[in-house]
Amino acid sequence: MSILLVFIGGGIGSIIRHGLIQLVKRRSFPSEVGTIVVNLLGSFLLGVGVMVFTGVWETFFLIGFCGGLTTFSSFALDIVQRKSLQTTGLRFGYGVISVGGSIGMLLLGTWIGGGAELY
Template structure:
Protein backbone atom coordinates (compact mmCIF):
# COMPACT_ATOMS: atom_id res chain seq x y z
CA UNK A 1 0.00 0.00 0.00
CA UNK A 2 2.80 2.42 0.90
CA UNK A 3 4.65 1.67 -2.35
CA UNK A 4 1.57 2.52 -4.41
CA UNK A 5 1.10 5.75 -2.49
CA UNK A 6 4.70 6.80 -3.14
CA UNK A 7 4.35 6.09 -6.88
CA UNK A 8 1.04 7.98 -6.96
CA UNK A 9 2.47 11.06 -5.23
CA UNK A 10 5.55 11.08 -7.44
CA UNK A 11 3.42 10.60 -10.54
CA UNK A 12 1.17 13.50 -9.57
CA UNK A 13 4.08 15.92 -9.35
CA UNK A 14 5.85 14.46 -12.37
CA UNK A 15 2.79 14.95 -14.56
CA UNK A 16 2.37 18.55 -13.41
CA UNK A 17 6.04 19.31 -14.10
CA UNK A 18 5.87 17.67 -17.52
CA UNK A 19 2.83 19.74 -18.42
CA UNK A 20 4.55 22.95 -17.26
CA UNK A 21 7.72 22.22 -19.24
CA UNK A 22 5.70 21.30 -22.34
CA UNK A 23 3.66 24.50 -22.19
CA UNK A 24 6.77 26.63 -21.64
CA UNK A 25 8.63 24.97 -24.53
CA UNK A 26 5.66 25.16 -26.91
CA UNK A 27 5.69 28.95 -26.63
CA UNK A 28 9.39 29.06 -27.49
CA UNK A 29 9.46 26.40 -30.17
CA UNK A 30 6.04 25.87 -31.76
CA UNK A 31 7.37 23.86 -34.72
CA UNK A 32 9.68 21.47 -32.86
CA UNK A 33 8.78 19.18 -29.92
CA UNK A 34 11.24 20.86 -27.57
CA UNK A 35 9.18 20.09 -24.47
CA UNK A 36 9.30 16.35 -25.02
CA UNK A 37 13.00 16.51 -25.79
CA UNK A 38 13.69 18.47 -22.59
CA UNK A 39 11.68 16.20 -20.28
CA UNK A 40 13.17 13.04 -21.77
CA UNK A 41 16.77 14.28 -21.61
CA UNK A 42 16.39 15.76 -18.14
CA UNK A 43 14.64 12.57 -17.04
CA UNK A 44 17.51 10.47 -18.40
CA UNK A 45 20.02 12.46 -16.37
CA UNK A 46 17.92 12.44 -13.20
CA UNK A 47 17.15 8.73 -13.40
CA UNK A 48 20.85 8.02 -13.91
CA UNK A 49 21.65 10.22 -10.92
CA UNK A 50 19.07 8.43 -8.80
CA UNK A 51 20.47 5.03 -9.78
CA UNK A 52 24.00 6.11 -8.95
CA UNK A 53 23.10 7.81 -5.68
CA UNK A 54 22.33 4.67 -3.72
CA UNK A 55 18.85 5.98 -2.93
CA UNK A 56 16.60 3.98 -0.65
CA UNK A 57 13.81 1.88 -2.16
CA UNK A 58 11.17 4.40 -1.07
CA UNK A 59 13.03 7.21 -2.85
CA UNK A 60 13.34 5.10 -5.98
CA UNK A 61 9.59 4.49 -5.95
CA UNK A 62 8.71 8.13 -5.31
CA UNK A 63 11.20 9.76 -7.68
CA UNK A 64 12.21 7.03 -10.13
CA UNK A 65 8.99 5.17 -10.77
CA UNK A 66 6.47 7.85 -9.83
CA UNK A 67 7.92 11.22 -10.75
CA UNK A 68 10.12 10.13 -13.66
CA UNK A 69 7.47 7.75 -14.96
CA UNK A 70 5.02 10.63 -15.32
CA UNK A 71 7.58 13.30 -16.22
CA UNK A 72 9.19 11.51 -19.17
CA UNK A 73 7.29 10.20 -22.15
CA UNK A 74 8.23 7.52 -24.62
CA UNK A 75 4.84 7.39 -26.34
CA UNK A 76 4.67 11.13 -27.08
CA UNK A 77 8.24 11.00 -28.37
CA UNK A 78 7.31 8.22 -30.79
CA UNK A 79 4.09 9.90 -31.91
CA UNK A 80 5.84 13.22 -32.58
CA UNK A 81 8.49 11.34 -34.58
CA UNK A 82 5.79 9.67 -36.68
CA UNK A 83 4.08 13.01 -37.29
CA UNK A 84 7.32 14.56 -38.53
CA UNK A 85 7.85 11.56 -40.83
CA UNK A 86 4.33 11.88 -42.21
CA UNK A 87 5.01 15.56 -42.93
CA UNK A 88 8.32 14.58 -44.53
CA UNK A 89 10.31 16.76 -42.14
CA UNK A 90 13.32 14.50 -42.42
CA UNK A 91 15.94 16.86 -41.02
CA UNK A 92 13.83 17.56 -37.93
CA UNK A 93 13.08 13.91 -37.28
CA UNK A 94 16.73 12.91 -37.64
CA UNK A 95 17.82 15.64 -35.20
CA UNK A 96 15.02 14.70 -32.79
CA UNK A 97 15.78 10.97 -32.85
CA UNK A 98 19.55 11.43 -32.68
CA UNK A 99 19.38 13.96 -29.84
CA UNK A 100 16.92 11.90 -27.83
CA UNK A 101 18.75 8.61 -28.13
CA UNK A 102 22.41 9.63 -28.12
CA UNK A 103 22.11 12.49 -25.64
CA UNK A 104 19.68 10.50 -23.50
CA UNK A 105 22.10 7.62 -23.04
CA UNK A 106 25.00 9.99 -22.45
CA UNK A 107 23.01 12.01 -19.88
CA UNK A 108 21.91 8.84 -18.06
CA UNK A 109 25.55 7.79 -17.83
CA UNK A 110 26.59 11.28 -16.69
CA UNK A 111 23.82 11.35 -14.09
CA UNK A 112 24.94 7.98 -12.78
CA UNK A 113 28.52 9.21 -12.49
CA UNK A 114 27.42 12.40 -10.71
CA UNK A 115 25.22 10.36 -8.37
CA UNK A 116 28.12 8.16 -7.33
Protein backbone atom coordinates in the same frame (compact mmCIF):
# COMPACT_ATOMS: atom_id res chain seq x y z
CA MET B 1 2.53 1.74 0.00
CA SER B 2 4.70 1.53 -3.11
CA ILE B 3 1.66 2.07 -5.36
CA LEU B 4 0.90 5.29 -3.50
CA LEU B 5 4.51 6.46 -3.86
CA VAL B 6 4.48 5.76 -7.61
CA PHE B 7 1.11 7.52 -7.92
CA ILE B 8 2.27 10.67 -6.10
CA GLY B 9 5.70 10.78 -7.76
CA GLY B 10 4.19 10.17 -11.20
CA GLY B 11 1.65 12.94 -10.67
CA ILE B 12 4.34 15.43 -9.68
CA GLY B 13 6.54 14.38 -12.62
CA SER B 14 3.62 14.71 -15.05
CA ILE B 15 2.74 18.18 -13.80
CA ILE B 16 6.35 19.30 -14.20
CA ARG B 17 6.48 17.73 -17.68
CA HIS B 18 3.37 19.65 -18.71
CA GLY B 19 4.78 22.90 -17.31
CA LEU B 20 8.14 22.51 -19.04
CA ILE B 21 6.55 21.67 -22.39
CA GLN B 22 4.25 24.71 -22.09
CA LEU B 23 7.22 26.91 -21.19
CA VAL B 24 9.12 25.75 -24.29
CA LYS B 25 6.04 26.35 -26.49
CA ARG B 26 5.65 29.89 -25.09
CA ARG B 27 9.23 30.53 -26.17
CA SER B 28 8.07 29.80 -29.76
CA PHE B 29 9.81 26.44 -30.04
CA PRO B 30 7.95 23.47 -31.49
CA SER B 31 6.48 21.04 -28.95
CA GLU B 32 9.07 18.43 -29.98
CA VAL B 33 11.73 20.57 -28.31
CA GLY B 34 9.75 20.34 -25.06
CA THR B 35 9.63 16.55 -25.38
CA ILE B 36 13.40 16.44 -25.87
CA VAL B 37 13.92 18.72 -22.85
CA VAL B 38 11.81 16.60 -20.49
CA ASN B 39 13.31 13.33 -21.73
CA LEU B 40 16.90 14.57 -21.40
CA LEU B 41 16.23 16.12 -18.00
CA GLY B 42 14.40 13.01 -16.83
CA SER B 43 17.21 10.75 -18.00
CA PHE B 44 19.76 12.87 -16.18
CA LEU B 45 17.69 12.87 -12.98
CA LEU B 46 17.17 9.12 -13.30
CA GLY B 47 20.92 8.67 -13.52
CA VAL B 48 21.51 10.74 -10.40
CA GLY B 49 18.60 9.06 -8.63
CA VAL B 50 19.77 5.53 -9.33
CA MET B 51 23.03 6.36 -7.58
CA VAL B 52 21.49 8.25 -4.65
CA PHE B 53 18.09 6.78 -3.72
CA THR B 54 17.16 3.44 -2.17
CA GLY B 55 14.01 1.94 -0.71
CA VAL B 56 10.87 4.06 -0.72
CA TRP B 57 12.66 7.07 -2.20
CA GLU B 58 13.84 4.90 -5.09
CA THR B 59 10.25 3.86 -5.79
CA PHE B 60 8.94 7.41 -5.48
CA PHE B 61 11.67 9.09 -7.53
CA LEU B 62 12.81 6.57 -10.13
CA ILE B 63 9.55 4.87 -11.00
CA GLY B 64 7.07 7.58 -10.04
CA PHE B 65 8.64 10.98 -10.62
CA CYS B 66 11.01 10.15 -13.49
CA GLY B 67 8.41 7.89 -15.08
CA GLY B 68 5.87 10.72 -14.98
CA LEU B 69 8.37 13.32 -16.15
CA THR B 70 9.67 11.48 -19.19
CA THR B 71 7.44 10.60 -22.08
CA PHE B 72 8.36 7.95 -24.60
CA SER B 73 4.84 7.88 -26.00
CA SER B 74 4.99 11.61 -26.85
CA PHE B 75 8.38 11.05 -28.44
CA ALA B 76 6.93 8.29 -30.65
CA LEU B 77 3.94 10.46 -31.58
CA ASP B 78 6.23 13.36 -32.48
CA ILE B 79 8.22 11.19 -34.89
CA VAL B 80 5.14 9.79 -36.60
CA GLN B 81 2.76 12.72 -36.63
CA ARG B 82 4.28 16.19 -36.19
CA LYS B 83 4.25 18.49 -39.18
CA SER B 84 7.46 20.20 -38.12
CA LEU B 85 9.26 16.88 -38.65
CA GLN B 86 8.16 16.48 -42.27
CA THR B 87 11.42 15.22 -43.70
CA THR B 88 13.08 11.91 -42.97
CA GLY B 89 16.25 13.74 -41.96
CA LEU B 90 14.45 15.75 -39.27
CA ARG B 91 12.70 12.64 -37.96
CA PHE B 92 15.98 10.75 -37.86
CA GLY B 93 17.80 13.64 -36.17
CA TYR B 94 15.04 14.01 -33.59
CA GLY B 95 15.23 10.29 -32.85
CA VAL B 96 19.01 10.27 -32.55
CA ILE B 97 19.07 13.34 -30.30
CA SER B 98 16.28 11.97 -28.11
CA VAL B 99 17.59 8.43 -27.68
CA GLY B 100 21.33 9.15 -27.78
CA GLY B 101 20.98 12.27 -25.67
CA SER B 102 18.86 10.46 -23.08
CA ILE B 103 21.41 7.68 -22.75
CA GLY B 104 24.21 10.24 -22.48
CA MET B 105 22.33 12.21 -19.83
CA LEU B 106 21.63 9.02 -17.86
CA LEU B 107 25.34 8.21 -17.85
CA LEU B 108 26.22 11.78 -16.87
CA GLY B 109 23.70 11.61 -14.05
CA THR B 110 25.14 8.35 -12.71
CA TRP B 111 28.62 9.83 -12.85
CA ILE B 112 27.54 12.97 -10.98
CA GLY B 113 25.45 10.89 -8.57
CA GLY B 114 28.36 8.79 -7.43
CA GLY B 115 30.56 7.75 -10.28
CA ALA B 116 29.73 4.06 -10.07
CA GLU B 117 28.62 2.12 -13.10
CA LEU B 118 25.07 0.82 -13.40
CA TYR B 119 25.98 -2.83 -13.75
